[in-house]
Amino acid sequence: MTQGGTRPLDGIRVLALEQMQALPYATQLLARLGAEVVKVEPPSGDSGRGSLPAMTDPEGRRVGATFLRNNLGKSSVCIDLKNPRGRELVLEMAPRFDVIAENSKAGAMARLGLGYSDIAAVHPAGIYVSVSGFGNTVPTPYGDWPAFAPIVEAMSGIYEMKRTGDEPPRPAPVGALGDIGAALFATIGILAALRHRETTGRGQYVDIAMFDAMIAMTDVVTNFWSMGLRDGDVGPLIMHGFRAKDGWFVLQVAREQHFAKLADLIGRPEWKDDPRLATRQGWVENLETLLRPAIEDWAAGFGKVEACDRLGRAGIAAGPCLSDAEVVADPHVKARNMLVELPRTDGVEQPVLIPGNPVRLSDAAPAADGRPPWLGEHTDLVLERELGLGPAELAELHAGKIIS
Structure with missing residues (x-):
C-alpha cells in the first residue's frame, strides 16, 4: 500500500455550528479526511464541554468527555448567535466555506436567521447540513421534541425488540448509536453533495434526522416484523x-x-x-x-x-x-492505531483515549489528529483571517460580548 501526501478532503472548509456528538463526530471525521473545520460555539461553549467525566483545560475550565472525543483537529470560535451582529459575522463568513453545518433543535437556526434559505441567499454554492432528532424538511408529529441518542434508539424499536417480560427497556450503556449513526449518514450526505456540486456548481440542503438514521441502523426491527417474526424473534439461528x-x-x-x-x-x-x-x-x-x-x-x-x-x-x-481494559490492550486495536492518546492538562498521568479513524485509504496521508480546541481559542485568529477584522474591531466585538 502506498500513501500520498494529500488527503481526499484537503481544501474543503467546514463551518460547524455544532454541539454534543451527532454532528461533531461527522465533522471530526471530515477533518480526519483533510477538511478544515471551524467550530462556532456560544460564549458558554458547546454543551458537550459540560459532560462527565471531564478534565480541566489550562485555564481551569471543565472539558467533558463528549467534547474531547468528538472535536480533534478543529478550531474554536466563540460567537453569540443571539446577538444580531453575531449572526452577521456568520453570514459574512459563510461564503468562504464549502459546508455550513448545524445540529440544533429543528427550526432553531431558521428562527435565528441562519437557516438554509439565509445561508443560500449569501452563498448559493454552499452545502447546508442539518442534523436533528426528526428533521427539518418534512412535517412530523415529533418536530418539536428534543432528542438525544437514547430517545431515537428507543423509538427505532430495538429496545422493545430486546426487552423481555415486564422488565424495563435497557438503553445502550453509552447511548451513542443514535449519534454516530446520524453522523455517518450526515458524512455520506456531505460527500454526495460535494460531488454533486462538482458537476452542477450548485449547493443544496442535506437534512438528517436521527430517528431516520436509527430506522436504517436497526433494519431488522421492521424487516423481520414484515416477514412474520414477533416479540424479538430473530429467526432460527x-x-x-x-x-x-x-x-x-x-x-x-x-x-x-x-x-x-x-x-x-x-x-x-x-x-x-x-x-x-x-x-x-x-x-x-x-x-x-x-x-x-x-x-x-x-x-x-x-x-x-x-x-x-x-x-x-x-x-x-x-x-x-472484551472488557474495557481488554479492548484498550487488544493487539488488533494497537496494530491499527484505533486509540488516540490525548495527554491531560490537569496533572493526571493516564491520557484520555479517543477512538481513531476507522477509514483507511491506501493512497492518502494518514490523519495527524490535533487536540480538541480550548473554548474560543481561535476566535480572533479566524475573524481576522476570514473577515479582515483588525485589533480595534475585535476589541469592540469583545467589549460588546458578541465574541469571546
Whole structure:
C-alpha cells in the first residue's frame, strides 16, 4: 500500500455550528479526511464541554468527555448567535466555506436567521447540513421534541425488540448509536453533495434526522416484523453467548455447513445425524438442553480468545466479550492505531483515549489528529483571517460580548 501526501478532503472548509456528538463526530471525521473545520460555539461553549467525566483545560475550565472525543483537529470560535451582529459575522463568513453545518433543535437556526434559505441567499454554492432528532424538511408529529441518542434508539424499536417480560427497556450503556449513526449518514450526505456540486456548481440542503438514521441502523426491527417474526424473534439461528474458562464469547451459526463444522470441532460429530438437530429450528429448540452444555464443556478448556481462535480457524464466526481494559490492550486495536492518546492538562498521568479513524485509504496521508480546541481559542485568529477584522474591531466585538 502506498500513501500520498494529500488527503481526499484537503481544501474543503467546514463551518460547524455544532454541539454534543451527532454532528461533531461527522465533522471530526471530515477533518480526519483533510477538511478544515471551524467550530462556532456560544460564549458558554458547546454543551458537550459540560459532560462527565471531564478534565480541566489550562485555564481551569471543565472539558467533558463528549467534547474531547468528538472535536480533534478543529478550531474554536466563540460567537453569540443571539446577538444580531453575531449572526452577521456568520453570514459574512459563510461564503468562504464549502459546508455550513448545524445540529440544533429543528427550526432553531431558521428562527435565528441562519437557516438554509439565509445561508443560500449569501452563498448559493454552499452545502447546508442539518442534523436533528426528526428533521427539518418534512412535517412530523415529533418536530418539536428534543432528542438525544437514547430517545431515537428507543423509538427505532430495538429496545422493545430486546426487552423481555415486564422488565424495563435497557438503553445502550453509552447511548451513542443514535449519534454516530446520524453522523455517518450526515458524512455520506456531505460527500454526495460535494460531488454533486462538482458537476452542477450548485449547493443544496442535506437534512438528517436521527430517528431516520436509527430506522436504517436497526433494519431488522421492521424487516423481520414484515416477514412474520414477533416479540424479538430473530429467526432460527445460534447467536448467543457461551462461557469459556475465563469469560464469555459470542458464537453465530446460521448455516448448516457451519453447524457441521461446529459439531466436528467440539467432538460431537453425531449431531450431524441427530434428527433433533436436522433443522435450524431444532438448533434453537435444543440450545439450552443439548447444545449449550456441550459447547461450554468444550470451551471450558480454553480462554475465551483461544476458543474463538479455534472456532475461527474452523470457519465458524465467534468473538470474545472484551472488557474495557481488554479492548484498550487488544493487539488488533494497537496494530491499527484505533486509540488516540490525548495527554491531560490537569496533572493526571493516564491520557484520555479517543477512538481513531476507522477509514483507511491506501493512497492518502494518514490523519495527524490535533487536540480538541480550548473554548474560543481561535476566535480572533479566524475573524481576522476570514473577515479582515483588525485589533480595534475585535476589541469592540469583545467589549460588546458578541465574541469571546
